[in-house]
Amino acid sequence: MVAVLPTRAASGLSADHPAESAKPTLAGLTRERMSDVVRAAGVPEKQVRMRVSQLWRWIYVSGVSSFDAMTDVSKDLRVRLAEYCELTRPQIVTEQISIDGTRKWLLRLPKRGHEARAPEVECVYIPEEDRGTLCLSSQVGCTLTCTFCHTGTQKLVRNLDVEEIVGQILVAKDRIGDWPGASAPADGTMLPVGERKITNIVLMGMGEPLYNFDNVRDAMDVASDGEGLSMSKRRITLSTSGVVPEIGRWGEEAGTMLAISLHAVRDDLRDTLVPINKKYPLAELLDACRHYPGVSNARRITFEYVMLKGVNDSLAEARELVRLLAGIPAKINLIPFNPWPGTDYACSDWAQIEKFADVVNKAGYASPVRTPRGRDILAACGQLKSESLRLRASERGAANNVQDGGGD
Ligand code: SAH
Ligand code: SF4
Numbered sequence: 001m002v003a004v005l006p007t008r009a010a011s012g013l014s015a016d017h018p019a020e021s022a023k024p025t026l027a028g029l030t031r032e033r034m035s036d037v038v039r040a041a042g043v044p045e046k047q048v049r050m051r052v053s054q055l056w057r058w059i060y061v062s063g064v065s066s067f068d069a070m071t072d073v074s075k076d077l078r079v080r081l082a083e084y085c086e087l088t089r090p091q092i093v094t095e096q097i098s099i100d101g102t103r104k105w106l107l108r109l110p111k112r113g114h115e116a117r118a119p120e121v122e123c124v125y126i127p128e129e130d131r132g133t134l135c136l137s138s139q140v141g142c143t144l145t146c147t148f149c150h151t152g153t154q155k156l157v158r159n160l161d162v163e164e165i166v167g168q169i170l171v172a173k174d175r176i177g178d179w180p181g182a183s184a185p186a187d188g189t190m191l192p193v194g195e196r197k198i199t200n201i202v203l204m205g206m207g208e209p210l211y212n213f214d215n216v217r218d219a220m221d222v223a224s225d226g227e228g229l230s231m232s233k234r235r236i237t238l239s240t241s242g243v244v245p246e247i248g249r250w251g252e253e254a255g256t257m258l259a260i261s262l263h264a265v266r267d268d269l270r271d272t273l274v275p276i277n278k279k280y281p282l283a284e285l286l287d288a289c290r291h292y293p294g295v296s297n298a299r300r301i302t303f304e305y306v307m308l309k310g311v312n313d314s315l316a317e318a319r320e321l322v323r324l325l326a327g328i329p330a331k332i333n334l335i336p337f338n339p340w341p342g343t344d345y346a347c348s349d350w351a352q353i354e355k356f357a358d359v360v361n362k363a364g365y366a367s368p369v370r371t372p373r374g375r376d377i378l379a380a381c382g383q384l385k386s387e388s389l390r391l392r393a394s395e396r397g398a399a400n401n402v403q404d405g406g407g408d
Contacts, residue, residue: 023084023085023086024037024084024085024086025085025086025087025088025089025163025167026055026059026081026085026086026087027059027065027086027087027088027089027163027166027167027170028089028161028162028163028164028165028166028167028170028219028222029162029163029166029222030162030218030221030222031052031056033162034052034055034056035048035049035052037084037085038051038052038055038081040084041077041080041081041083041084041085042080043077051073051077053227054070054072054073055070055073056225056227056228057227057228058070058073059087059170059228060222060225060227060228060229061180061227061228061229062179062180063170063173063174063178063179063180063182064087065087065088065089065174066087067079067081067082067087089167089170089171089174090107090108090109090121090164090167090168090171091107091108092105092106092107092108092171092175093105093106093107093108093120094106095175096377097187097189097377098373098374098375098376098377099376100190100373100374100376101126101127101189101190101191102124102125102126102127102373102374102377103124103125103172103175103176103189103374104122104123104124104125104374104377104378105122105123105124105168105171105172105175106120106121106122107120107121107122107123107167107168107171108120109121109140109160109164112158115157115158119140119157119158120140121137121140121160121164121168121205121206122137122205122206123135123136123137123168123171123172123205124205124374125172125175125176125198126373126374127176127189127190127191127192127197128192129192129193130192130193130194131192131194131199131200132176132178132191132192132196132197132198132199132200133198133199133200133201133202134168134169134172134198134200134201134202135201135202135203135204135205136165136168136169136201136202136203136204136205137160137165137168137205137206137207138159138160138165138203138205138206138207138208138209138211138212138215138216139156139157139158139159139160139206139207139208139209139211139212140156140157140158140159140160140206140207141154141155141156141157141206141207142154142156142206142207142208143156143208143211144208144241144274144275144276145275146241146261146263146273146274146275147272147273147275147345148263148273148306148308148337148343148345150340150343150378151206151207153342154206156207159207159211159212159215160207160212160215161215162215162218162219162222165215165216165219166219166222166223166229169198169201169223169229172198173197173198176191176197176198177197178196178197178198184197198231199235200235200236200237201220201223201231201235201236201237202236202237202239202259203216203220203236203237203238203239204237204239204259208240208241208243209238209239209240210238210240210243210246210247210250211243213246213249213250216238216254217250217253217254220233220236220238220254220256221254223236224236233254233255233256233257234256234257234299235257236256236257237256237257237258237259237302238250238254238256238257238258238259239258239259239260239261239302239304240258240259240260240261241261241274241276242260242261242274242276242277242280242285243276243280244280244284244285244288245280247288247289247292248288248291248292248293251292251293251294251295252293255293255294257299257301257302258289258292258295258301258302259301259302259303259304259333260285260289260301260302260303260304261274261304261306262303262304262305262321263304263305263306263308263312264277264312264317265282265312265317265320265321265324266282266320267281267282269311269312270282273308273311273312282324286324286325286328289301289328289330290327290328295328295329296329297329299329300329300330300331301328301329301330301331302330302331302332302333303321303325303330303331303332303333304333304335305321305332305333305334305335306335306336306337307334307335307336307337307347307348307352307353307356308337308345308346308347308348309337309345309346309347309348309349309352310346310348311345313348313352313353313356315355315356315359317356318355318356318359318360319359321360322359322360322363322365330365331365331368332360332365332368333368333369333370334353334356334357334360334368334369334370335370335372336348336353336369336370336372338372338375340378353369357369
């Protein structure tokens with residue numbers, strides 16, 4: 001069944017998330033950039049480190065969004081800081097909640113000088129009993145054109161800044177009440193049982209994260225900082241379509257878990273599905289995986305394989321998949337294709353997915369099929385897209401109760 005709880009229109013949220021302003025935001029910055037802002041606000045050099053530590057805790061541990069709440073910072077400094085900067089997050093345009101509890105936010109980023117209008121990205125939260133996974137976008141659109149991916153039909157608008165990537169985490173924590181003492185949303189939707197509501201981060205939203213390497217790396221440093229958001233790097237996974245030259249560097253500089261969008265076991269087919277394969281073919285990609293820093297049986301690489309009916313779902317391909325991955329500490333994730341308006345692909349029949357999974361299971365890979373989440377709000381893998389096909393505000397209102405991705 002497909003149904004969506006009413007989308008909350010931007011108006012209900014804008015008080016918490018004021019529109020962009022000329023002042024920079026401190027929320028989402030690295031320590032280094034936060035130090036620059038604090039210096040610019042006139043804090044003497046010998047106090048900068050201490051002040052940044054205070055701000056850091058208020059922003060990333062307590063989640064405050066006003067300087068007034070920072071009780072151990074002097075009134076005078078709070079006023080001065082407020083003159084130079086803000087604590088704003090990306091602005092929520094819409095929030096959609098799926099029948100299965102998955103939440104998708106459409107976020108508006110500050111407009112830059114040359115941009116005709118403010119770019120928008122999507123961010124998705126997937127609650128399960130024992131975990132809560134936040135799926136972050138790294139770019140507005142994507143330069144790559146994987147034929148089965150909705151985001152791939154949207155031209156690259158630009159890379160996200162560090163604070164725009166971290167800002168997605170802050171928005172999600174605000175909305176699901178994942179700060180100390182915050183209350184959970186009153187709508188009764190599912191949240192994980194444990195103390196933390198966001199336990200995992202996946203870089204699987206819009207964009208190719210390795211094409212925005214430095215910003216994504218710095219954002220994950222902020223996310224994993226032990227005095228702040230404290231996300232474990234073992235619970236952060238970067239997914240790449242296969243930007244081979246950056247894979248090893250990512251392992252060295254960021255050290256998160258890795259997922260590879262494989263989707264085909266032959267170069268000719270992968271050339272069509274994931275065109276970056278023409279540049280970095282399968283053999284090179286798998287070689288980079290074999291040498292991924294820190295890879296071991298305890299830290300396996302996830303290979304994602306989207307199930308496309310009649311395209312890549314034969315049992316011969318399942319056997320070839322197992323053969324290709326031999327010797328690499330791997331997990332296999334079979335992803336039922338998530339359809340989107342205008343696609344020519346269809347999802348493999350369930351019986352075929354089960355047979356394919358059987359081959360993979362028998363080779364020793366456990367429960368590999370990923371249950372699609374949030375399909376009804378186009379929040380599932382590869383369904384994210386913003387900007388060009390975005391509904392106008394008036395249409396959005398009408399779409400509030402519309403099913404099957406009405407908000408996208
Ligand atoms: N650009 C990166 C990360 C974003 S895509 C990458 O390609 O890995 C996240 C995952 O969703 C990738 O494995 C991608 O191949 C998969 N995906 C894209 N479109 C999909 C669709 N329509 N259905 C299911 N999975 C899809
Ligand atoms: Fe870009 Fe990943 Fe989609 Fe390919 S699958 S178009 S790399 S977002």
